[in-house]
Amino acid sequence: MREFELLKHVYASNPRLGSRVEVPPGDDLAMVRLDGRNLLAGVDQLVEGIHFKLNTTPIEQIGRKAVARSLSDIAAMAGIPIATLAAVTLPADFGSARATALFDAMRLTADAFHSPLIGGDIAIDPQPAARLVCSVTVLAEPGHGGPVTRGGAQIGDTVAVSGSLGGSFKPDGSGRHLTFEPRIGLARSLAGLLGHRLHAMIDLSDGLGRDASHIAEQSGVTIMIDSGRLPCTDGCSWREALGMGEDYELCFAARRPIPREIDGVPITIIGEVVRTERQQPHIALVRDGDRAIPVNELGWQHTS
């Protein structure tokens, strides 16, 4: 079962979203209009065994990641946080102390990004092997220039990423995927600096290859990534930087000039937006030596 395909079906079959929906589902967040004001909203889930290991991860880091993942979607739209809501399914033996610690961590993370936790729901799953699942909804406002979507990349744009990629999820379950900063401030700075030259953006959760392909597909273009330019985390190959995911950095398409850093975070140019060749899908390709390899042929599994 492919999440992305399924959601696409559901949304494609929905002609009645109504005139209020300014950005339909399928982007990092959707946008609805409220009498002249716009509201961004989206939901994401953090699932034990997929996004974290329960036995080896401090509860505080689980709660933090649950909220930070959804906040990262606000960054992807260059939005300004408003509020957070969390629904949690707990195994029956989880216990009140850990449940409290989990909600406290979610609340503190939400507060730190000025997105207070205003709603919550807890359900207990009596199955002994039940998994912990946190579902986090975030609400935000677009910035002055409007939301930055996945669909605005133009042929000739430069493609760049923040930070370094790969190695975020270590085999023992630890790593940067638990401690990353949602790039909300960086995205706002970038939108302020580039203005209307900032055409499309996404946060890197599935991995640069897949996420850049989302921009390509939504924009009707091809994104050509240069393997030699990828800002790989120490010890990571370009294939790992492209495919491992859980980086929560930003990838964007914009007209030059592109700043070399923002707020102390390096910005690296990794490729460009080109016209899709006839009969080919709108996707990201990675240029390695003489070859241009479609990222969907690099053999990653879609895990969530």
Add this chain to the structure above:
Amino acid sequence: MREFELLKHVYASNPRLGSRVEVPPGDDLAMVRLDGRNLLAGVDQLVEGIHFKLNTTPIEQIGRKAVARSLSDIAAMAGIPIATLAAVTLPADFGSARATALFDAMRLTADAFHSPLIGGDIAIDPQPAARLVCSVTVLAEPGHGGPVTRGGAQIGDTVAVSGSLGGSFKPDGSGRHLTFEPRIGLARSLAGLLGHRLHAMIDLSDGLGRDASHIAEQSGVTIMIDSGRLPCTDGCSWREALGMGEDYELCFAARRPIPREIDGVPITIIGEVVRTERQQPHIALVRDGDRAIPVNELGWQHTS
């Protein structure tokens, strides 16, 4: 582990909700202010084995209930729906066809109440015994008179309910809990008719006894319910009408006169708001003959 207690702790320890939060968590929905406009938001979960039986319930009714439950919280505040977001955790063997049917049902229900499904997330739980969980967030606007909270009941108010109570969840899993109408239109009519005389409202998910106690606690009063006046569903005792839950009718406290019906749905006066006796908790009591029984002594288990 008591959901209500845990959430109360989490919210009580949060002094930093900020000046934007107009109605804090703990009501049916929270409310945040956006430059002069107010936004209501809340999240609720539908859990297999607690809120429905997977084997005997058509997928369409599961998706419908997941959304209708959250829409019922909008009714409780007399709000006007804006949009819906759904996150679903599926057992690995659920299959694409059923997943599509589930999302289609959620989308159609959301559309029917003018609250389009603008966001979704799907996670697959690889455990063979994994349970289906739907987490649904709703966004709404308050009506002209502002939101109707749980906290405004005043001594001398009349307490009334819509529809009939009890017998919603039949032993085989079927029943009105799968087919109820969220009382959004009725709540709007009631707010329009009563205006500022409508002081407090809640939707009946946990059961009238517990839900009326939420109004009592938040308002700092006692609610005295007359067992003989309860509009029991055919075949239900007053204890069942008070305790079974899943009615999704409205219970409200208001100054008289109270209409006898709204939009064809009967409205029944069931009691009154009185001063809490010294040293006693703010709770609902049920008067049966000469006795006034605190509803928390009637022995219901809190299931979700």
